[in-house]
Amino acid sequence: MQSNHKKLSYNQGIIYALxxxxxxxxxxxxWKAITGVPAVNVLAxxxxxxxxxxxxxxxxxxxxxxxxxxxxxxxxxxxxxxxFVVSANWGIYIYAVETNHIVxxxxxxxxxxxxNVFLGYMFxxxxxxxxxxxxxxxxxxxxxxxxxxxxxxPWISLALAxxxxxxxxxxxxxxxxxxxALTVETMVVCPFALAFLFYxxxxxxxxxxxxxxxxxxxxxxxxxxxxAIPLLWFGKSAQVIPLSTMGFIQYLCPTLQVLLGxxxxxxxxxxxxxxxxxxxxxxxxxxxxxxxxxxxxTIAK
Numbered sequence: 598m599q600s601n602h603k604k605l606s607y608n609q610g611i612i613y614a615l616x617x618x619x620x621x622x623x624x625x626x627x628w629k630a631i632t633g634v635p636a637v638n639v640l641a642x643x644x645x646x647x648x649x650x651x652x653x654x655x656x657x658x659x660x661x662x663x664x665x666x667x668x669x670x671x672x673x674x675x676x677x678x679x680x681f682v683v684s685a686n687w688g689i690y691i692y693a694v695e696t697n698h699i700v701x702x703x704x705x706x707x708x709x710x711x712x713n714v715f716l717g718y719m720f721x722x723x724x725x726x727x728x729x730x731x732x733x734x735x736x737x738x739x740x741x742x743x744x745x746x747x748x749x750x751p752w753i754s755l756a757l758a759x760x761x762x763x764x765x766x767x768x769x770x771x772x773x774x775x776x777x778a779l780t781v782e783t784m785v786v787c788p789f790a791l792a793f794l795f796y797x798x799x800x801x802x803x804x805x806x807x808x809x810x811x812x813x814x815x816x817x818x819x820x821x822x823x824x825a826i827p828l829l830w831f832g833k834s835a836q837v838i839p840l841s842t843m844g845f846i847q848y849l850c851p852t853l854q855v856l857l858g859x860x861x862x863x864x865x866x867x868x869x870x871x872x873x874x875x876x877x878x879x880x881x882x883x884x885x886x887x888x889x890x891x892x893x894x895t896i897a898k
Contacts, residue, residue, distance in 0.1 A: 610837035614846045617830035618821070622853025625702075625862070627823055628694040631816050636695050637795060638804055638818065640688040641790035646821025648783035654825065655780045663777040672771070673785065679767040680782030684790075686760035689826075693753045699858030700866060705757030706851035707877050710884060711736045712762035720766060728887035732880040739876025747869040775832040779825075845885070 605613070655663045666672055693702040711733050719869035725733075725869045771778065798806040801821055807814040835843065858864040 605837050607835055607837055610834045611835060611842075611846075613830040614834035614843060617827040617834065617847070618646060618846055618849040619853065620827045620830075622688070622850040623857070624823075625694045625699050625857050627816070627820075628691050629862070631813055631820075634808060634817070635720050635804065636692040638794065639695075639820070643687055643691070643820040643824055644684055644783055644786050644790040645794070646818050648821070649825045650821040650825050651776065651780040651783055654775050654829075659774065659777050662774050662782055666773065666777055666781050667784075673781065675767065675771055676778055676781045677785035678783075679764055679771070679778075680786040680875065682760055682767065683764045683782065684786050685755060686764060689753060689756050689760065690817055692696065692748070693757070695716055697858075697864055698753050699862060700855050700864045700870065701753045702757055703752055703851040703854035703858060703875065704751060704870075704877065705754035705839045706854065707724075707848070707881065708736055708740070708754060708758040708759075708876070709761050711744075711877075711880055713759045714884065716762050716766050721769070728883045728888045728890075728891075732883040732887070733873070735876050735880035735883065739873040739880070742876065743869055743873035746872075747867070751873075757792040762869070776829065780829060787814060817822040848881070 664678065689704055693699060712725075713727060714729050715733055738753060740755065748853070751850075768775075768778070769821050772806055794806055797804040807817070842849075855866075
């Protein structure tokens, strides 16, 4: 389906990219403001309200594409799987913020580009440039060091990086328009989220569908909008910005998260974390250099 909108300029694409990554980087402020609601309930609300907002949006802007996706059973199954994977990512992130593990979440999103490289190698038969291999190894060294020296496996970091990487892999293989596809993904997961919210509201566990606080209830509803808008901006920017530029801008997100975790919410940043981050940052530097040199992965024949 051809878009009726004029193609964005490069500068407009940069603005949209900065906007989406800054919003994602500041997400901890939003989730911290939702108090007294368990992470799994916040996730369920996020799914429900995201679907409602996306459905309205896509019916107004790209109805035919959305309907065509819904009519394909195999595609529904694929998008449903992607929906559950991205929902897991959302839930883990909300849990990380609520339990004061924002720095660990930031580490996960620093690792994510390198996980993408590894998944491309494993599942898409992509050959890696030497610098990309070095990047993956450096990240593995950093995570291994943190696990051994800190005595704690950074499961939040790796779970966030892996789920988002798998989500990206599923999206790449599907090769569909982003907003209609995301609407279908949330549509498939939405009944499960609603069932959970109604169950917890009626099971006597003391968690109503909407909290007594009007502010918290409003934020839960707004979670759908703050989820969908950055994704819309990301989709617009990806149309006109080169991969190498997006690669630089995406580091804004985990950088803001780590800064918020340390300087706003008082999380510790130990020497073990610093050494781990140093290895990961070195890996990202190698990865970025490989892109700038034009040594993108190639598909094996």
